[in-house]
Amino acid sequence: MAQEQAGRVLRSVKWRADLTAGILATWPADPGKRTRQEWDQVRGSVPGGPGLPSSVIKGRTRQAATFLTTHGRLPVDVFEVEGVPRVTRMLLLAACDRQQATIERSDTDPGKALLRLQLPTRADPRSYRDWTWVACPIALPPTVPVSAVLHLPTLRVVGGQFRAAGILAKQHRLRRQSERLHTKADHYQQLIPRAQATQGTLPHPTPRSGGQASGGTRTNGPDPTAPRSPPAPERDHDQHTHHQPPTQRGSARRRIPPPRPRHPAQVGNDPGNSLQHRIA
DSSP states (O other), X not given: OHHHHHHHHHHHHHHHHHHHHHHHHTOOSSTTSOOHHHHHHHHHHSTTTTTSOHHHHHHHHHHHHHHHXXXXXXOSSHHHHSOSOOOOOEEEGGGOXXXXXXXXXXXXXXXXXXXXXXXXXXXXXXXXGGEEEEEEEEEOOTTSOTTOOOOOOEEEEETTEEEETTEEEETTHHHHHHHHHHHHHHHXXXXXXXXXXXXXXXXXXXXXXXXXXXXXXXXXXXXXXXXXXXXXXXXXTOTTTOOOOOOOTTSOOOOOOOOOOSOGGGTOSOHHHHHHHHHO
């Protein structure tokens, strides 16, 4: 990527140098208004002159005229007119192979793509271990057809972040998230033995009567531990208090004996009288 970017900068400088040299070689009498013959001369001396827009030639002419007004002479070449060329902070992924960057269209949503590339984890990477894979989801613009072949884009660095098709992906975001997850996992592993050692010593919470119970269930019934009053005598044979047990299928039906009276005072306290009452 660095060699490709350096080559692009050198080719751009070479083109601007040839353009400035051709304009200086055919300097017009009036830089603000060339004649038809002067236009033909300048177009014949610059690279790609016949198809070059007139605005490009006029802009370079004004640049040289400003230098003439300031220094009283024409510049020798483009290096006197321009300063040190500035290189844009960007990553030319088109110069990479599949070992450094890949892009694939999403299987579920054709309007999205996943860009994976290797980025350094330190300012001066020295080995392969100093590089890590970073995944950048990209939302494709609606002008890209579904059947179009995707090529690797050019990433521009904006404030320590990489911008690709409107999506920002921090360089070390995934690595920092992984470190935080590992730190939490180690902390939980240290807390597990302590929790197991103090499991039997912790008090158990008692749910409130008629309030919100654990698990989000609500209990509005009576307290099961509250004392209950004995049943009334007249309800001894109530169908709600005496249920007949269900008979098993295939077995003979047995007659259920009547319930015993629950109040001995009705038959007396004499054991003999009680026995006669049972025989009768």
